[in-house]
Amino acid sequence: MCGIVGYIGSKNAKEILISGLKRLEYRGYDSAGVALTSDNLDVVKAVGKIVNLEEKINGFKKEAKIGIAHTRWATHGAPTEINAHPHMSCDKKIAVVHNGIIENYADLKEKLQRKGYKFSSETDTEVLAHLIEENFKGDLLKAVMDSLSVVEGTYGLAVIHADQKDKIVVARNGSPLVIGVGKGENFIASDVAAILSYTDKVIYLADKEVALLTLKDVNIFDLTSRPLKKEISKIDWDLEAIEKGGYDHFMLKEIMDQPQAIKNGLAGRASVKDGNVHLGGINITAKEFASVRRIVITACGTSWHAGLIGEFLLEKLAGIPTEVEYASEFRYRNPIIDPGTLLIAISQSGETADTLAALREAKQKGAKTLGIINVVGSTIAREVDGGMYIHAGPEIGVASTKAFTCQVSSLIMLSVYLGRMRNLSMSEASNVLQELLLAPEKIDEILQQAQKIKKIAAKYCKYSDFLYLGRNLSYPVALEGALKLKEISYIHAEGYPAAEMKHGPIALIDPDFPSVFIIPKNNLYEKTISNIEEIKARSGRVLAIAEEGDNFIQNLADDVIYIPKSHEVVSPILSTIPLQLLSYFIAIMKGCDVDKPRNLAKSVTVE
Numbered sequence: 001m002c003g004i005v006g007y008i009g010s011k012n013a014k015e016i017l018i019s020g021l022k023r024l025e026y027r028g029y030d031s032a033g034v035a036l037t038s039d040n041l042d043v044v045k046a047v048g049k050i051v052n053l054e055e056k057i058n059g060f061k062k063e064a065k066i067g068i069a070h071t072r073w074a075t076h077g078a079p080t081e082i083n084a085h086p087h088m089s090c091d092k093k094i095a096v097v098h099n100g101i102i103e104n105y106a107d108l109k110e111k112l113q114r115k116g117y118k119f120s121s122e123t124d125t126e127v128l129a130h131l132i133e134e135n136f137k138g139d140l141l142k143a144v145m146d147s148l149s150v151v152e153g154t155y156g157l158a159v160i161h162a163d164q165k166d167k168i169v170v171a172r173n174g175s176p177l178v179i180g181v182g183k184g185e186n187f188i189a190s191d192v193a194a195i196l197s198y199t200d201k202v203i204y205l206a207d208k209e210v211a212l213l214t215l216k217d218v219n220i221f222d223l224t225s226r227p228l229k230k231e232i233s234k235i236d237w238d239l240e241a242i243e244k245g246g247y248d249h250f251m252l253k254e255i256m257d258q259p260q261a262i263k264n265g266l267a268g269r270a271s272v273k274d275g276n277v278h279l280g281g282i283n284i285t286a287k288e289f290a291s292v293r294r295i296v297i298t299a300c301g302t303s304w305h306a307g308l309i310g311e312f313l314l315e316k317l318a319g320i321p322t323e324v325e326y327a328s329e330f331r332y333r334n335p336i337i338d339p340g341t342l343l344i345a346i347s348q349s350g351e352t353a354d355t356l357a358a359l360r361e362a363k364q365k366g367a368k369t370l371g372i373i374n375v376v377g378s379t380i381a382r383e384v385d386g387g388m389y390i391h392a393g394p395e396i397g398v399a400s401t402k403a404f405t406c407q408v409s410s411l412i413m414l415s416v417y418l419g420r421m422r423n424l425s426m427s428e429a430s431n432v433l434q435e436l437l438l439a440p441e442k443i444d445e446i447l448q449q450a451q452k453i454k455k456i457a458a459k460y461c462k463y464s465d466f467l468y469l470g471r472n473l474s475y476p477v478a479l480e481g482a483l484k485l486k487e488i489s490y491i492h493a494e495g496y497p498a499a500e501m502k503h504g505p506i507a508l509i510d511p512d513f514p515s516v517f518i519i520p521k522n523n524l525y526e527k528t529i530s531n532i533e534e535i536k537a538r539s540g541r542v543l544a545i546a547e548e549g550d551n552f553i554q555n556l557a558d559d560v561i562y563i564p565k566s567h568e569v570v571s572p573i574l575s576t577i578p579l580q581l582l583s584y585f586i587a588i589m590k591g592c593d594v595d596k597p598r599n600l601a602k603s604v605t606v607e
């Protein structure tokens, strides 16, 4: 995700900022920039790696003692130099770096444009620079506070002003920001990794707090200017641990990130009040949507599993016949595509070669195309007619975790969006969105069971074959659970529709071949219970992922992991979480390199 670094002191700010940005590289980014104040305010930006920025900034000979810097991971607008931070006010005196999403930026932008402010980027952040300029009457701290009083959304931000060379103003709401306290110098960062080599004394800003940093002082206020007393903490982690947020592996960090990742994707989009979803980048008119007769989803791997869930959602909520195709198969037959076909490409990376080729094939045949993509500005994101970013943040572990649940969350929103253009009632739409908004909290509850799941993993890690079984919406979850286990632990695992199991795979069952059942309490519960009975009758071991309050299952399954009750369309998100943790712990117990499983690449750009 985006990173922030800032410095005020007597050393060369340029060097400290560049070294801080390098410490944040592991988080993923697509462009970077710095703003430095010396005799005036200078901003230097570059697309791509920090070394590109470093090369450009080497020509900058003035010695600045104050500066702010940023690595951007695009959310609004492509990864270009113009969209990179810092963003400046029209008078070129204010520079802002920002992490998070300004939800009401379109509204603020329109108001500022009416007052004559000229925008140069496509970002939501740029509104902050102009808003602060509008409110600046000689006091930067006050201008930032006044501006934040009309801002909705999340932010970790830092601001400097060319005429106020003795201060940096920072603020936080929902996006981390830490202040590093030094002697005669102070630092800021979105992640302590960036400043740990300079100081281990830090103050963690809480939400809705603003800080004024000078050479000697750090003063913190709430948004009504009331001074706050904050504790200085000492960091005793090493750098590597910090990069992984204190977790042993990126995969575990990304599993744990899911409540926040899903919240980021929902922010400013899902509106329970009007039972609708607000999507900015769809670029297909209501009239064009009305002519859609059929949807084809195409994707690979985990994204294909999300597509299978999407098929169910789009048919149920939007009433549009939907098919799901492996991109690698779709591209090599002669798919029937007409102007009534909408093609949805799902991809975390936005670069998967087969998915891209399938998209191009569909476009060539006249389909309208949408993308459900994580990496902003990626090739697929650029080539689709429109779409939605899932806002999962960079996924570094090779095995996809948070991208999958964010893809499903996005597909729920898209299905409601399309459903509301057709026959989905406002009350059903509100109900689904309400339930979706509760998902992050429910995921948190599941994550708190990590130690219990670890104990279950210890019982199961000795087996070398697994069946994962589920029906209906739980069938793609079974496929995803099996894929996760096999790719990171190298244990053979197969996903099947639970009822299909008796048409062949049941021959495999013996006491050494366990089955993992995903069995939420829905209209297929009793039928799935019968499938469990069939396994038990053959001395098979059963681990069930069931809903809280289901006491019956305890008498049948050998082990049960409970997940909170939820609306049926949200349940695939919840039931996936314990399966991710189970795979993770089993793989660790087997001594596997979970972040870089053998033979796999994060982005498959070859056929």
Ligand code: F6R
Pocket: 300, 301, 302, 303, 304, 346, 347, 348, 349, 350, 351, 352, 355, 398, 399, 400, 401, 483, 487, 602, 603, 604
């Ligand atoms: C599995 C996994 C892969 C990807 C697949 C598609 O954990 O990550 O199966 O899902 O390679 O990648 P994207 O979504 O980037 O198109």
